[in-house]
Amino acid sequence: MSVGQSVSAMVAVAVAFWQTIGRGVRAVKWRSVALFLSALVPFGLLINVMPLGTLYAIGLLIGLLTVYLGWSYYVVERAPQYGDLFGARALAVGLVGYVAVIVYLGWLVPSPIALVHLGAVVLIFIYYWFIAFIAFFHDQIGRSKYEPEPPYPSVTVLIPAYNEEGYIGRTIQSLLDADYPTDSLEILAIDDGSTDGTFAEANAYAAAFERVSVVTKANGGKYSALNYGLLFAGGDVIVTVDADSIIDYDALKNIVAPFAAAEEIGAVASNVTIWNRNSLVTRCQQLEYTIGVNIYRRALDYFGIVMVVPGCLGAYRREVLEEVFAYDPDTLTEDFDVTMKVLRSGYRVSVSDARVYTEAPATWRDLYSQRLRWYRGNYMTIIKHWSVVTDPSYGYLNRIALPFRLVEMFFLPLASFVVLAYIGWLVASGHVLTVLAVLVFFTSIVFLIAALGIQIEGEDWRLLVYAPLLVIGYKQFHDALNLKCLLDVLRDRDLGWTRAARIEQQPASTPEEPSAD
Amino acid sequence: MTDVHQTPCPHCGSRSFVDDRIVEHDCGHVASLEAFSDGCEKCGRSAADEELSPLQTIDRCLDCGHRSSSSNAESTGPLPTVTFPTLPSSEDHLNWVPARLVPESQRARQLFSTVLVVMVLVAGIAGAVSVTPMLEDEPAEPASVDRSWEEYDSIVVFRNDDIQPYYNQDELRAVNQVFLDEEVPVTLGIIPDTAGEAPLTDDPDLCPYLRSLEADAPGQFEMALHGYTHESVTDFYGGSEFGDLPREEQRERLADGEALLADCVESPSSTFIPPMNTYDATTVEVLAEANYTTVSGGQWFTDQYYDTPESAVFQAGGLTHVSETQAFEDWGAYGEAGADGDDVPFHDLETMTDSFDEAHANGDIHVVMLHYQYFTTEERLDQLESLIQHMNGEGDVAFVTIEQLSVGLETGAIEETDDGWRVLEPIAEVSR
Incomplete structure (x- = not known):
């Protein structure tokens, strides 16, 4: 090879290299990068005003958690024989030891408020560095790992319905309108002993479309309706849709895509979007979904441990659902419960780009009823599956998902009220300005995280207006409700379903169309 | 039971x-009845x-x-009319912006929303x-003002007088360093305008230095007013700047001094240290009117003027009087030596420690006066250091400033007990 040839070859390599870099740079979503980095500024400021001892304490805790996460990754992915070592329980012991060490070293003056303060700062750091970072990364490398491709599996859509007249027709229609091969799709409405015209409404579709059928049974609850429906299902993939939800045009193709990609995926979750955004309550909920539920799910997706396949749209491999004997009657959140059962059987649970539109409770009273059921059900489900907390053979589920969930369900609601009491004390002792400063500060952090979530999710920027309520107001409403539900569940396990009233079922209301935004 | 159906099995x-x-x-579990037979x-x-x-x-097809479902067949009502609500989509997220503001082209729209992101x-x-x-001024959390009672045998106060501009500044820093090193609080008596010729604020270094002490060692240096010009203007008890002066003149001197000190330090204290350790009842009235809490003269003087023998601390005229009980300098020997040179002789270390030991044994309040400008040798600095170490070696001694003592006694944060004192620590948290 002559000198000239080798030079031109080198030039060609260099050009190709620069083209790759150039493509890489162009592919970066700079807005997300800017938002992600900008949220670091408040953290920097916070570090600046913190006493040195607190900084050391935070550093040590983050170090401990990093070692734990790194070790968990190593154990689960590479060396399962060490699965028993330094697991979730050891982490709990480690955290107690950690508190003893920082108190001994004088980095922390022991008091509830100091512990909560440290816990809150560390959780925000973790939320940002762990959850938000993975979601951000997820967004940078492309929206989803799974592209829908033919052949599409045969699907049976189960729609459990109890008194859903005026809703179920629309749900079926959205499924019929969806993009999916007709001969692979079966839609089955299950009338759970409705006392209104639900059956007739669904049956009209069954008569008009061959791929729609409807069955009816004695009333027994959502779990029972789903179990019953499963007896009639012929598809390889079972999709469940709530009778008040509207699925996106691409939703069916998107939700089955992960099954084709990996054999060990047992269930697939969707992204929930609220359509009736005409009130403060529903907009707060949308922001909560955007930065809480959806982002959180993306992060857990990385480990295949998405913890809830939402009832309003989810998909399961039929044999997996049958293997775990489908739905149980003993919790109020059968979607969370069945997801835990699938995870415990060793399957991965992933999230897809499938989108479902749902009607959120539009009044505080309805939201209260809905969350009463959700939160009670969450505690019941966690207690039911407590062995996952203690058994290291559950891998990531035991090591990452549940510890995080436990902190969220047991520590955060309590911490919220310690913080509130502290704020009360500050105000009472005349430090009103400080309280305002702290509020503005934390609001700005939540504001920037919300902006990142909105950018990633392609959501409505106006939702940012409600960010302060996620710091004070809306947040405490949920924390108080969580505490109430925890106490309810501990006192009495036999709790009934609570159901939110719906706009369109209220007799005097005009049908459809929410007032324009 | 087997039946024959009109509609065949769809499968x-x-x-x-x-x-x-x-x-x-x-x-x-939901299943056929027969599945439950076992x-x-x-x-x-x-x-x-x-x-x-x-x-x-x-x-079930055989x-x-x-x-x-057996109930599946008959009903064939018309399809209900279904209307969908307006669903949110990612394209119409600018539709809330007035149409005339939204640019036409795709590229301009992107730019527009980027600008929105930047604004956010x-x-x-x-x-x-x-x-x-x-946030930096965040008040101490309740946990960190965790206060507790500590028991002590005696109380010691150090009073360093004559802080003034330009003069022997190295000595001032050296003496203060001893207190910093030993972590002992001290009250500084600051002269606002020495001899009417040296206003405190004229010295570019002194006030910033004093403020740095306040910031770096909070609660350790009390900034007290030490007269106005520090001149002996009357013969009251052998010489006084305030004693025997008319009320109005006393008030003016106090106000002028106060103004200079306020310009110089961050937090002037509520203690007044009259020059030459002498003051009269009028001084006390003027101080009370100006919201001072404490006056600190000499015990040799208050013993006579107030007829309170052996009491270093007492109440009179609405003020707490905290009198100096022991001076570092041996003024008697100075007089005898006949004023040869600047060097005022010191009491030897033993005299100083004996004086402290006696007070400590009695559980008294021991107020030591010193003048920084005479600490011109290492030997003298060592003597101060040795004295403090001796005090620390004797056991439970509470070191406080004059203001901490006086306010502590008033608020109950310092209390006399059967065998000494008890102090609500940290005493630096005590405020007026």
Whole structure:
């Protein structure tokens, strides 16, 4: 090879290299990068005003958690024989030891408020560095790992319905309108002993479309309706849709895509979007979904441990659902419960780009009823599956998902009220300005995280207006409700379903169309 | 029971069906009744009749097993009219912006929403940045003002007088360093305008230095007013700047001094140290009017003037009087030596420690006066250091400033006990 040839070859390599870099740079979503980095500024400021001892304490805790996460990754992915070592329980012991060490070293003056303060700062750091970072990364490398491709599996859509007249027709229609091969799709409405015209409404579709059928049974609850429906299902993939939800045009193709990609995926979750955004309550909920539920799910997706396949749209491999004997009657959140059962059987649970539109409770009273059921059900489900907390053979589920969930369900609601009491004390002792400063500060952090979530999710920027309520107001409403539900569940396990009233079922209301935004 | 149906099985076309009774077990398992004949497949328990609730009876194709609901066929009502609500989509997220503001082209729209993102970002950061200075002044958390009573045998106060501009500044720093090193608080008596010729604020170094002491060692240096010009203007008890002066003149001197000190340090104290350790009842009245809490003269003087022998601390005229009980300098020997040179002789270390030991044994308050400008040798600095170390070596001694002592006594944070004192620590948290 002559000198000239080798030079031109080198030039060609260099050009190709620069083209790759150039493509890489162009592919970066700079807005997300800017938002992600900008949220670091408040953290920097916070570090600046913190006493040195607190900084050391935070550093040590983050170090401990990093070692734990790194070790968990190593154990689960590479060396399962060490699965028993330094697991979730050891982490709990480690955290107690950690508190003893920082108190001994004088980095922390022991008091509830100091512990909560440290816990809150560390959780925000973790939320940002762990959850938000993975979601951000997820967004940078492309929206989803799974592209829908033919052949599409045969699907049976189960729609459990109890008194859903005026809703179920629309749900079926959205499924019929969806993009999916007709001969692979079966839609089955299950009338759970409705006392209104639900059956007739669904049956009209069954008569008009061959791929729609409807069955009816004695009333027994959502779990029972789903179990019953499963007896009639012929598809390889079972999709469940709530009778008040509207699925996106691409939703069916998107939700089955992960099954084709990996054999060990047992269930697939969707992204929930609220359509009736005409009130403060529903907009707060949308922001909560955007930065809480959806982002959180993306992060857990990385480990295949998405913890809830939402009832309003989810998909399961039929044999997996049958293997775990489908739905149980003993919790109020059968979607969370069945997801835990699938995870415990060793399957991965992933999230897809499938989108479902749902009607959120539009009044505080309805939201209260809905969350009463959700939160009670969450505690019941966690207690039911407590062995996952203690058994290291559950891998990531035991090591990452549940510890995080436990902190969220047991520590955060309590911490919220310690913080509130502290704020009360500050105000009472005349430090009103400080309280305002702290509020503005934390609001700005939540504001920037919300902006990142909105950018990633392609959501409505106006939702940012409600960010302060996620710091004070809306947040405490949920924390108080969580505490109430925890106490309810501990006192009495036999709790009934609570159901939110719906706009369109209220007799005097005009049908459809929410007032324009 | 087998029936023959008019509609064939949609799967295999067979017309032979059997009635299939679907039941639910208590554990939630739903299946045909016959599947429960050997107990429940899911929970493994027996399935007695009372544990099974019937859900529905349906037809099952005998040939292929396909199930169809028997109630499925008849109704053929018209399809209900379905209207969909407006669903949110990612494209119309600018539709709330007035149409005339939204650019036409795709590229301009992107630019527009980027500008929105930047505005959001700036707003978020600006919010955080603007309140950060307020976070720095965050009050101590309840946990960190965890206060507790400590028991002591005696109390010691150091009073370093004559702080003034320009003069022997190295000595001033050296003496203060001893207190910093030993972590002992001290009250500084600051002269606002020495001899009417040296206003405190004229010295570019002194005031910043004093403020740095306040900032770096909070609660350790009390900034007290030490007269106004420090001149002996009357013969009151052998010489005084305030004693025997008319009320108005005393008031003026105090106000002028106060103004200079306020310009110089961050937090002037509520203690007044009259020059030459002498003051009269009028001084006390003027001080009380000006909201001073404490006056600190000499015990040799207060013993006579107030007729309170052996009391270093007492109340009179609405003020707490904290009198010096022991001076570092041996003024008697100075007089005898006949004023040769600047060097004022010191008491030897033993005299100083004996004086402290006596006070300590009696559980008294021991107020030591010193003048920084005479600490011109290492030897003298060592003597101060040795004295403090001796005091520390004797056991439980509470070191406080004059103001901490006086306010502590007033608020109850310092209390006399049967065998000494008890102090609510940290005493630096005591405020007026």
